Amino acid sequence: MTSSTVLAARNISKRFGGVRALDAVTLEVRAGDVHCVAGENGCGKSTLIKIISGVESPDAGEIEIGGRTRSRMTPVDALRAGIQVIYQDFSLFPNLSVAENIALTPLIAHRRKLVNPRDVRTRAAAVVAELGVQLDIDAPVEELTVADRQLTAICRTLAEEARVIFMDEPTTALTRHEVQALFRVVQTLQERGVATIFVSHKLDEVLEISQHVTVMRNGAVVASGPVGEFDRVSLGRAMTGRDVRDLRDVPHFDQGAQPVLSVEALGLDGAFEDVTFDLKPGEILGITGLLGSGRSEIAEALFGTTPAQRGRVKVGDAEVKIRGVADAVAAGIGYVPSDRLTEGLxxxxxxxxxxxxxxxxxxxxxxxxxxxxxxxxxxxxxxxxxxxxxxxxxxxxxxxxxxxxxxVVLAKWLARGPRVLILNSPTVGVDVGSKEEILDILRKEAGKGKGVIVISDDIPELVSVCHRVLVVRQGRIRQVIDGEHLTEGSILEGLNA
Incomplete structure (x- = not known):
């Protein structure tokens, strides 16, 4: 363990019954570094986190932190050593304020029996100011956006004087704009000397934010080193064991065919206005925009969850009135929502x-x-x-x-045989191998003559699978990008125009 290493886990092994979860995994993290642990779902990332944070006990191996080597950690050991984990659900108290979530946990950990509300606000405000983020410390957590809940969780770790912070799939529910804001916060943590272990399976984010990368597959470390030793191709190969396509691959469709969906002057007060486009059979159309642009509201209007107040919609030759979900389903429109857990399954x-x-x-x-x-x-x-x-x-x-x-969500809608399939963030929270397979499913369905709409802020995904991309800003379609002009750079330029 070098002088700059704050955490070392060596030869960690773990079995659950007859299943090998970890096989002699070694991980070393240096102070102030962002160290990405990458791998597909089920590769062992979460088990490793649980062992280092004391939730699970290893069958073999050792953990060294703060000059002390242990054969296992307890949750109390981990907290006292400055190890904090921000899980995907953030583990916050929704009925308490931001300030209370930030300050109460460390006070309780120090066995304070009496708490002064003014002291709580002062402590929380100091942490928020130190991190340089915008948070209403008096707001109930249940009223916050996902991004602000995540910032609250990060502030709480700093209030507990974290030396090592694990972020488990921290960008799963964030837009691209929010991801960039999170990365700025991570850079602030670096300046404080806090090590961040960024657990992810998103290739672009791993390459953008990290200094070191450890790749896991089937419970073992298959590659590790400085981020400069990796690119999208080598990282994808290490994660999946096979070459992952990184090219534009769109199915052929008849551009002269009659539209399967026509949208004219669609409008909804406070959400979007004058939305007009056609979708041809076999075409994959992307719709993107920053948070609050109206992109998701357009999809929800077409599916009837929040019906539009103005405009016309035709499916094939027939004009349809979409006043609710039943109308959309009857017209042959299917919708895969962004939150599959609460809305799709x-x-x-x-x-x-x-x-x-x-x-x-x-x-x-x-x-x-x-x-x-x-x-x-x-x-x-x-x-x-x-x-x-x-x-x-x-x-x-x-x-x-x-x-x-x-x-399974896709199967549910495909079983109805829709003419138009709308997908909102179709690959959020899935690993790189599954992502490629899901995009292939969309290509195949388009090849059968369906019209497909993909709502996403995953720019490489849009470039890979879409024939055209509509860029939405402030509730209006501001740009249509297609053909050879459809590149990551052109989409980014359109978003930030």
Whole structure:
């Protein structure tokens, strides 16, 4: 352990039953560095975090921090050593204020029995000012955006004098603009000498923010070194064990065909105005914009969750009035929401139940009874075609990885055979291998003649899969980028114009 190393985990191994979760994993982190631990879902990243933070005990190996070597950590050991973990759910108290979330935990950890509210606000305000972020310390956490909840969690770790902060998939629910704001906060942490372990599977973010990278696959470290030794190709290969495409790959479609969807002068007060575009059969259309631009509201209007107040919508040759979700579904429009866990799936139900949840009316036989044989054929067909990785169709949704959950949401809508499929952030929270497979599914569905709309701020994703991209700013379509002009640079320029 060198003088600049603040944390060293050596030869950490762990089994759960007969399953090997970690196999002699070694990780060294230096003060003030951003060290990315990258890997697909299930590679062992979360288990490693739990062992270092004392939640789990290793079967073998040792952890060295603060000049002391331990065969295992307890949560109290980890906190006293300055190790903090910001999980994806942030572990905040939603009914308490920002100030209370920041200051109360360290006060409780020091066994303070009486707490002065003025002292709480003073402590919280000092941390927020030191980090240089904008937070209303009196606001209830339950009213904050995802990005502000994350900032609250970071401020809490600083109030507890963290030396090492683990951020577990910190950008999963953030827009590109919010990601850049988070990176600025991470740079501030670096200046304070705080080491950040950035756990992610997003190639661009790993390469942008880190100084060192450790790549895990199947519970083992397969590559480690300075970030300059990696690029998207080598990093993707290390994470997946195969070459990951990094090229524009869009299916052919007939540009002279009649539109499958026509939108004219669509408007909703406070959200968007004069939205007009056509979507051809086989076309993949991207819609992007910064947070608050109106991009998601356009999708929600087309699906009827928040109907537009003005404008016309045609599906094929027929004009349709979309006053609610039932109207959109009846017109042949499907929608995969950005939050699959709360809006797209029944978590405690099986894969089978979720796949056919949206198409039971299409599986009825005589007298309105469900056709069991037809249901089984549909379930088995999509389970196989979308390569859902699970022991069987009886597995509960809650047990699946993010990528497989997203496949099930797709299967649910594809089972209805929609003419238009709208997807809001289709690869959020899925690893690089699953992301590639999901984008391939979209290409195949477009190849069958469906019109596909992808709402996203993942710029490489848009370039990879879309024929055209609409850039939305302040509720209006400000730019249409297509053909050879569709590049990451042109989209970024359009967003920031």
């Amino acid at each position: 029944f978590l405690d139900q099986s894969i089978a139940d979720n796949v056919v949840a949206g198409s039971l009316d299409l599986h009825r036989a005589r007298f309105g009874l469900l056709d069991g044989a037809h249901l089984r054929r549909t379930i088995d067909a999509f389970f196989s075609a979308l390569r859902i990785k699970a022991p069987s169709v009886a597995a509960p949704i809650r047990s699946l990885s993010g990528g497989n959950q997203q496949r």
